[in-house]
Structure formats: structure tokens, C-alpha cells
Amino acid sequence: NAGVTQTPKFQVLKTGQSMTLQCAQDMNHNSMYWYRQDPGMGLRLIYYSASEGTTDKGEVPNGYNVSRLNKREFSLRLESAAPSQTSVYFCAADTGSSYNSPLHFGNGTRLTVT
Amino acid sequence: GQQLNQSPQSMFIQEGEDVSMNCTSSSIFNTWLWYKQDPGEGPVLLIALYKAGELTSNGRLTAQFGITRKDSFLNISASIPSDVGIYFCAGTQGAGNNRKLIWGLGTSLAVNP
Numbered sequence: 001n002a003g004v005t006q007t008p009k010f011q012v013l014k015t016g017q018s019m020t021l022q023c024a025q026d027m028n029h030n031s032m033y034w035y036r037q038d039p040g041m042g043l044r045l046i047y048y049s050a051s052e053g054t055t056d057k058g059e060v061p062n063g064y065n066v067s068r069l070n071k072r073e074f075s076l077r078l079e080s081a082a083p084s085q086t087s088v089y090f091c092a093a094d095t096g097s098s099y100n101s102p103l104h105f106g107n108g109t110r111l112t113v114t
Numbered sequence: 115g116q117q118l119n120q121s122p123q124s125m126f127i128q129e130g131e132d133v134s135m136n137c138t139s140s141s142i143f144n145t146w147l148w149y150k151q152d153p154g155e156g157p158v159l160l161i162a163l164y165k166a167g168e169l170t171s172n173g174r175l176t177a178q179f180g181i182t183r184k185d186s187f188l189n190i191s192a193s194i195p196s197d198v199g200i201y202f203c204a205g206t207q208g209a210g211n212n213r214k215l216i217w218g219l220g221t222s223l224a225v226n227p
Binding site: 004040041043092103 | 147154155157159162202220
């Protein structure tokens with residue numbers, strides 16, 4: 001049972017390059033999320049998708065776009081990477097149906113932008 | 115954005131000691147969640163609390179949902195080296211599409227064998 005799977009695990013980009021971070025979940029959960037984690041900042045929500053076909057901005061959406069491709073997959077795109085986007089990115093999923101629905105996380109993508 | 119006040123920020127203890135950490139807020143929450151993050155991995159849920167006053171255990175871990183709904187604590191008894199990691203609290207507010215998850219900044223735990 002894989003849960004939430006993220007690819008790639010590591011990535012180095014040059015400023016201005018673009019890339020897409022992939023996330024897939026096999027738990028049949030409705031809601032999916034993208035977080036970034038930086039030292040001293042904790043987990044900050046970038047974008048989320050409450051259900052297939054919907055996406056909404058989180059706390060720090062600037063410089064990112066997302067696509068909820070289907071119920072399983074939720075991708076995060078950096079169109080023009082900047083050094084400030086160096087971070088660890090986590091995808092998460094939950095049922096989204098009620099308050100008692102804990103998040104399940106992937107193992108992260110470690111991105112460095114030079 | 116709004117964040118929970120999680121303390122302590124870091125702890126360095128001897129194996130076998132008990133550990134206590136807590137999260138507080140000026141706002142009330144519907145649920146409290148405690149996660150642990152091992153190096154190089156994503157956070158993993160340890161304990162979920164759904165009712166004010168609830169006290170829940172998971173092995174050597176015990177967590178409580180404060181009676182005021184504004185705080186929670188996590189205790190680890192008889193610590194072992196594999197307890198090393200970052201512990202996060204999180205609280206939920208609202209429901210359905212208005213549900214928000216607020217995170218603490220984490221407590222980094224180091225255990226000296």
C-alpha cells in the first residue's frame with residue numbers, strides 16, 4: 001500500500017527553468033494538498049484541491065500552478081523557478097469529508113534552485 | 115498566516131527520560147493532530163484527538179485535547195533513540211470546504227543513547 005507517492009525525490013534547477021512535481025495517491029481520497037517546508041517556517045500550504053476538478057490557493061501560492069489531473073493525481077508546476085523556491089515540497093491527501101480526516105503525506109521532493 | 119505556538123522548539127534528552135511538548139493558541143480547534151517527521155521523510159500521524167478533554171495513548175505516546183479546545187500536549191515516556199525527529203502539532207478549524215488546518219513550527223527531539 002503506497003499511500004501518497006511523489007516524484008522526483010530530488011531536483012536541481014537553474015533560475016528560470018520550469019518543472020512539474022508529480023503526486024499520486026492510491027487511497028481514493030477526495031482532497032489533495034501541496035505544502036512547502038522551510039527551516040523555521042514549518043509547513044506552509046501552497047495549493048489544495050478539495051475534490052477532483054477544483055483547486056484553490058493556500059497560504060503561499062505565488063510562483064506556482066497546480067493541476068488536479070484526476071482523483072489520484074495532483075501536480076505542482078514551477079513555470080520559472082527562483083532561488084526562493086528552494087525547499088522541500090510535500091504532497092498530502094485526506095478524505096476531505098469531515099473534520100476528523102487526518103492528512104497522509106508523501107516523502108517529499110527536495111528542490112534546489114541555483 | 116495563523117500558526118500554533120509549539121514548545122519547546124528543541125529538546126536534547128537522555129535515553130529513558132520522559133518528554134513533554136505542547137501547543138497553544140488563542141483560537142479554539144475542532145481537532146488536534148500530532149505528527150512525527152523522520153529525517154528525509156514526510157510527517158506521519160501519531161495521534162488524532164477529536165473531543166475536548168480527550169486523552170489518547172499510542173504505545174509510549176500520550177496526547178490530550180485541552181478542555182478549553184485551545185491547547186494540546188504530547189508526552190513520550192521512556193524515550194528511545196528512534197524517537198529522534200521533529201514532532202508537529204496541527205489543529206483544524208471549520209468543516210467541509212471551509213476546513214482549515216493550522217500547523218505548529220515543530221519540536222525537534224534528539225535522544226542521547
